[in-house]
Amino acid sequence: MNHSEQLATQAIADTARDDASASGHFHLIGGGIASLAAAAFLIRDADVPGCNITIFEALDKPGGSLDGAGSPQEGYVARGGRMLESKYLCTYDLFDSIPTLDGRSSVTKEIFDWNSTIRTSSKARLVRNGRREDAPPYELAEKHLLTLGRLSIEPEALLGDSRISDHFEPDFFATNFWVMWCTTFAFQPWHSAVEFRRYLLRFAHMTPGFNQLHGIMRTVYNQYDSMVRPLRKWLDEHGVRFRANTRVVDLRHDEGGELNRVAGIVCEHENRRVEIPVAEADKVIVTLGSMTAGSSLGGTNRAAVFDHDDSSGAWALWKTIAAGRAEFGRPSVFADHADESRWLSFTATLHDPTLFRLVRDLTGNVPGEGGLITFPQSNWLASIVLPHQPHFIGQPKDVEVFWGYGLFVERPGNFVGKPMAECTGREIMTELLGHLHIQTEAARILDDAICIPCLMPFITSQFLRRRPGDRPQVVPEGWANLAFVGQFCELPNDVVFTVEYSVRSAQTAVYTLLGLDRSAPPVYKGQHDPRVVYGAVSALHNPALRNR
Structure with a gap:
């Protein structure tokens, strides 16, 4: 290792270990909701100082699949949003401790108050x-x-x-x-x-x-603004360390004791490969896989391109550490069948109120009240959601945003005659207007809309056929300081593709790793x-x- 590599290693290690107590340091790999939740449970329920927790994330910000970004000029993007409902006991337990960004209430109270005001009741499912x-x-x-x-x-x-x-x-x-x-x-x-x-x-x-x-519940804004940002703010205030743009590529093992343990974390940062030592008292919590890995964005006049390169490294890491270790699951079951797990979503930004007015008149629902609208005759089996506006914090009053997706991205559209995966945002909007039977105002709407498609190869990979053992236990047998969280570990009875599953896995990991005399709320x-x-x-x- 040359001098510059030693300095890089020391810089990351110092961030990860400053002020660590006798209880050890906690290394959380992946910056999605599972890791964020695990950090919060460590602080709240195990009295771990935030400075003893480091979250490693390959991207430039946390949130994982609960993302949301953009501007009125370039267009907003939310790759998707998870459904909420009243029986998500782990999620509401967590966010009952997290203040909203304005500090007026907890996030949980805000969600329940909001949904008591605007109840989902579709008149045009x-x-x-x-x-x-x-x-x-x-x-x-x-x-x-x-x-x-x-x-x-x-x-x-x-x-x-x-x-x-x-x-x-x-x-x-x-x-x-x-x-x-x-x-x-x-x-x-x-x-x-x-x-x-x-x-x-x-x-x-x-x-x-x-x-x-x-019974379906929504957040006030998109889930990044309403859930991830308040949680990140709370973790920042408690001193949690975030290592952005740091891709973990391997774990080094020590198998010399009665139980195996992780002894080092190999990661790439600023084009350098470094190893972070994991001390005897340290714990490692890994988010396995990623439903939004390899996501590719298109534009109004540009189709999204199928991305074979997972820049997050989530799947590669799981495959690396699982090689020869049955207790770590079988990642190929979920990662090697993109033809069975991919679909495309799109986010449209509008500066003209015509489309929202026409959809409101057609459905009888105001934005935020109706929920998902599906077009059964669509070859793509397309659906859209018009959320309450504004959908993003800072979104101007004269801008409206909606989201949609299609399940059959390889089929030609009914109106554009091209597979959805090959369509530009404008072509997707053209197809949508066709199913809405909007003709007179179509040109005006198309000329105004900024529509950004997002192709996601692994978005339903957690639904792929599996057998017992394909998903590992949260705390794998025979390991002293390692836990898995996220959508690809095994939690009996609960359902994947939900925020609740990620939060439950985090709660289970923290309580089990630390041997706490408590457990996650039971699955309803x-x-x-x-x-x-x-x-x-x-x-x-x-x-x-x-x-x-």
Whole structure:
């Protein structure tokens, strides 16, 4: 190691270890919500000084998949937003301790207060032929209901790595129930039947109002501004160290003791590879994988390009440390099937109110009230959301922002005749206006809109078919100072692709690693509540919801 490399190593090590106490230092790899939550639980529940916590992030800011950025001139971008609902007990436990940016309340209180004011109640969950469908019927036949019932009670072990499509006949995937289900949660027919089953049970309490999105909760602004920024501010105030633009590429192991331990963290910073020593009392918490790795942004006049290079290094790190270690899971199950996990989202910035006015008149919902609007006739199976405005802190009053996505990005559009993955933002807007049957005002809207597409190769990789052991335990067996968090560790009963899963994994990691006499709030199991079961069964069997 030359002198400059020694200085770089020492600089990172000093940041990571200054003021460390006898309880050791905590190295958190990845700057997404799981790591941020773990840092908060360490401070709040384990009395760890913030200066003893370092978060390593390959990008230039934390937040991971809960991102949001942009300007009125260049256009705003949010790659996506996770659905919230009232039973996210770990999430609300965490954010009950985090003040809002203005300090007026906790983030949790702000969310609940906001959703008591603006309740999600869609009057146009589906739009066909330019017409809204209020409370669309589920269209489930008796055979579909029997299969749903069987999946709900069949143990996961019997489902194995089967697909959803292995359990249903093709006509199930043409029902309104499936169209609403798959677009709300982003499921594909080839995804894991086990994950589908978990969702059926986890959200059973929402079944009666599912066709109007009752119970779905939103933040005041996008989730980066409403959740990540307040949490980051709180962590900064407690002295947590952030190492941005630092990509962790490997962990060095010490296998000489009764339990294995991580002894060093190998990372790349400013084009130098350095190793951070991990002391005996230190702990390492790693976020595995990334649903937004390899994301590629296009523009109004430029299509997004499929990006084979994961600049975050999240998948490469998992593959490296898992090689020859079954207890670290099997990352290739999730990382090597982008054709089954990718789709495209887009964010549109408007300076002209015409589109919002027309959509409001069509749906009967004001922005922020209606939630997801899906176009079942779309070859892309496209959906949009018009959130309450402003959607970004600092967004001018005369600017409006909405978000959308499509599940079938390889199919040609109904109006532009090109696969969604190859479309510019303007072409995506053209397709959308076609499904909305907007003609007279189309040119005016297109000339005004800034539409930024985002192609994400791994966005539903956590839904891919898997077997036991493909996702590792939060604290792998045989390891003294290592834990895994995020969407790709195993948490029984809970559902991936949610903020709740990441926060629960962080809470579990902290309490288990430190041997604290406490546990994360239990997963809500509405399927054990007779009232929930009755409501779900009644809704699914309701002839008005089953047939047109």
